[in-house]
Amino acid sequence: MDINALRQITYGLYVVGTSDNGRPTGCIINTCFQVTSENPIVAISMNKNNYTHDAILRHRRFSLAILAEESDASLITTFGFQCGRDRNKYEGRDYSWQHDTPVLKGKFAGHIICELLHVADNETHDVFFARVIDTLPDDGTPMTYAYYHQVIKGRAPKNAPTYVAEPETPNTPETPRPQSTKRYVCEVCGYIHEGELTDDFKCPVCQAPRSCFKEI
Ligand SMILES: Cc1cc2nc3c(=O)[nH]c(=O)nc-3n(C[C@H](O)[C@H](O)[C@H](O)COP(=O)(O)O)c2cc1C
Structure with missing residues (x-):
């Protein structure tokens, strides 16, 4: 559906x-x-x-x-x-x-x-x-x-009724992304970050630490 x-x-x-x-x-x-x-x-x-x-x-x-x-x-x-x-x-x-x-x-x-x-x-x-x-x-x-x-660029966490899971492979053939640009998803709130993550990086939406980000 x-x-x-x-x-x-x-x-x-x-x-x-x-x-x-x-x-x-x-x-x-x-x-x-x-x-x-x-x-x-x-x-x-x-x-x-x-x-x-x-x-x-x-x-x-x-x-x-x-x-x-x-x-x-x-x-x-x-x-x-x-x-x-x-x-x-x-x-x-x-x-x-x-x-x-x-x-x-x-x-x-x-x-x-x-x-x-x-x-x-x-x-x-x-x-x-x-x-x-x-x-x-x-x-x-x-x-x-x-x-x-x-405007705030926020997302809904898993407990929100309107939560939508981020696709595991968001890079489609129609919209190729330069191989060099890394993307990470915040496993707490779903925020997507493009580019390298520094060790002290915090999610701008939910403040989760770097350890909560997974490369996608
Ligand atoms: C934008 C947004 C919308 C949300 N909408 C709902 C909602 O409608 N119903 C709900 O149960 N949780 C919703 N949530 C999730 C709760 O706010 C979240 O799970 C919260 O951490 C629960 O805290 P508690 O365990 O102290 O109750 C939403 C969160 C966000 C950020």
């Missing part, structure tokens, strides 16, 4: 935050949509391996910070490529507790606070349906998934 049509679906980007027994935790998602308009319900798709997935199931409340083009891009590195199981992703960040959920301060397009209603099992991912219990407006320009790919 040609999955290119799926890549035309548009998304935004969000930090979903919750309480892990009083400790803030959360992750990046691109899958959020409004399900109903009156007394609104929203839905988010969460990979079952994400720590945030389990924390939301326990706490049953979460916040959504709608990322803006002006938002601190390091939020994506911390919340999208690291796991909150053994570290506090909110450490060093300014946030407040609202309705028992962590709400990040800084430039965003707005915040939505939600209460979990029910969960739909979808193999690798659960879809969480949740009632909106409060909103906090902000005036940033919402960051689209396309902006993330085209």
Whole structure:
């Protein structure tokens, strides 16, 4: 099946935050949509391996910070490529507790606070349906998934529903590449680097070290 049509679906980007027994935790998602308009319900798709997935199931409340083009891009590195199981992703960040959920301060397009209603099992991912219990407006320009790919040059990690594996042999006969140009893929986030890698090289997207890069 040609999955290119799926890549035309548009998304935004969000930090979903919750309480892990009083400790803030959360992750990046691109899958959020409004399900109903009156007394609104929203839905988010969460990979079952994400720590945030389990924390939301326990706490049953979460916040959504709608990322803006002006938002601190390091939020994506911390919340999208690291796991909150053994570290506090909110450490060093300014946030407040609202309705028992962590709400990040800084430039965003707005915040939505939600209460979990029910969960739909979808193999690798659960879809969480949740009632909106409060909103906090902000005036940033919402960051689209396309902006993330085209301007920030970011990719989706394996746990994102929209993850697409990089082909093992991306060099096609139609587009020959000079033999001398080496290409490496970051095994954490899928970022492709062209050219030599120095020993102290770090992935510009997820900050993974040189040892996480494999030549392709
Ligand atoms: C651009 C982007 C989009 C993502 N979208 C989703 C998503 O929609 N659902 C999801 O479960 N994970 C998504 N992820 C992956 C999680 O953010 C990532 O696996 C994170 O490290 C999980 O952290 P946790 O284990 O602390 O929950 C996305 C990551 C990025 C960078």
